[in-house]
Amino acid sequence: MLDGSDPFVRFKNVQKSYDGxxxxxxxxxxxxxxxxxxTMLGPSGSGKTTCLMMLAGxxxxxxxxxxxxGKPINNIPPHKRGxxxxxxxxxxxxxxxxxxxxxxxxxxxxxSAGDIQDKVNRALDMVQMRAFADRKPAQLSGGQQQRIAxxxxxxxxxxxxxxxxxxxxxxxxxxxxxxxEIKHIHENLGVTVVYVTHDQSEALTMSNRIAVFDxxxxxxxxxxxxxxxxxxxxxxxxxxxxxxxxxxxxxSLTKGVAAVTLDSGDKVxxxxxxxxxxxxxxxxxxxPERCIVSQKKTAGLSALKGRIEELIYLGDHIRCRxxxxxxxxxxxxxxxxxxxxxxxxxxxxxxxxxTDDCRALDFKES
Numbered sequence: 097m098l099d100g101s102d103p104f105v106r107f108k109n110v111q112k113s114y115d116g117x118x119x120x121x122x123x124x125x126x127x128x129x130x131x132x133x134x135t136m137l138g139p140s141g142s143g144k145t146t147c148l149m150m151l152a153g154x155x156x157x158x159x160x161x162x163x164x165x166g167k168p169i170n171n172i173p174p175h176k177r178g179x180x181x182x183x184x185x186x187x188x189x190x191x192x193x194x195x196x197x198x199x200x201x202x203x204x205x206x207x208s209a210g211d212i213q214d215k216v217n218r219a220l221d222m223v224q225m226r227a228f229a230d231r232k233p234a235q236l237s238g239g240q241q242q243r244i245a246x247x248x249x250x251x252x253x254x255x256x257x258x259x260x261x262x263x264x265x266x267x268x269x270x271x272x273x274x275x276x277e278i279k280h281i282h283e284n285l286g287v288t289v290v291y292v293t294h295d296q297s298e299a300l301t302m303s304n305r306i307a308v309f310d311x312x313x314x315x316x317x318x319x320x321x322x323x324x325x326x327x328x329x330x331x332x333x334x335x336x337x338x339x340x341x342x343x344x345x346x347x348s349l350t351k352g353v354a355a356v357t358l359d360s361g362d363k364v365x366x367x368x369x370x371x372x373x374x375x376x377x378x379x380x381x382x383x384p385e386r387c388i389v390s391q392k393k394t395a396g397l398s399a400l401k402g403r404i405e406e407l408i409y410l411g412d413h414i415r416c417r418x419x420x421x422x423x424x425x426x427x428x429x430x431x432x433x434x435x436x437x438x439x440x441x442x443x444x445x446x447x448x449x450x451t452d453d454c455r456a457l458d459f460k461e462s
């Protein structure tokens with residue numbers, strides 16, 4: 097039984113190696129509360145899917161312990177963990193109708209016929225697919241099959257649902273629509289969801305918290321807004337959202353602010369988030385929408401001279417690519433307002449930002 101302080105899911109010092117030498121998951125410690133939507137996000141090979149498969153029981157931890165509901169589950173087979181699963185390839189039984197696909201997990205749990213029918217109808221209504229109950233999977237579109245896969249994972253009312261890249265096979269518009277549908281179903285049911293994706297916009301849209309993986313290690317675990325606004329290292333800053341990077345050397349650290357000389361010789365100030373003492377190399381992180389392009393320096397802001405290389409009109413904003421301090425891929429998202437429409441390719445301008453919007457992080461070669 098869980099007491100008030102116990103997490104619903106817990107990884108304790110979990111490691112995983114496939115060959116006995118290389119660790120694909122390194123000393124993972126992660127706690128997930130009941131009712132949370134937690135996304136494991138990272139590039140291919142970062143260890144996120146391996147963690148999900150260990151939680152599901154399809155992979156075995158090399159070291160450490162995984163707990164569910166306060167009980168260790170390392171030695172419990174997958175079918176006895178009571179976990180719902182949704183895969184990218186749907187994994188529906190092709191010879192069964194939609195209703196039969198949903199009935200199957202209830203029959204293996206020896207439920208009565210009346211309960212089975214009620215639960216199947218409720219699950220189909222949840223994904224707005226009751227009218228398709230008698231169709232086979234091959235008669236459904238990809239989006240409809242994904243809805244059925246979601247309904248099958250939820251039909252036996254599990255407390256935990258695992259989703260492995262469930263929207264990866266869908267086109268962009270349908271994918272975005274399904275993100276909101278899954279988010280709303282989660283909010284309505286209060287079920288705990290652990291979700292795996294490499295799509296950072298998907299993670300930002302759906303999650304209560306995101307665990308950003310790289311090289312088998314969680315680089316940062318935080319709410320979406322914190323990950324985007326306050327990345328703790330260069331990997332997270334680059335992986336979450338769009339990001340401008342400038343490299344330099346720390347001249348001084350004063351009250352949490354780093355004075356930095358860039359490789360171009362320009363001097364700027366930044367929040368000292370994850371950088372060492374005077375003389376150390378650092379990578380500065382500035383989001384494109386936090387920058388201002390202007391003909392003159394703006395009082396109170398850090399400012400660097402730049403040259404406009406490319407302008408792309410995107411409706412609500414103009415994507416302005418500039419050369420700034422030797423970086424010719426410096427992006428500024430300029431709001432589409434009357435006073436900003438005079439930008440010209442080749443023009444020399446200032447790029448400015450608040451010191452608090454520039455973060456001095458660990459040095460990474462760009």
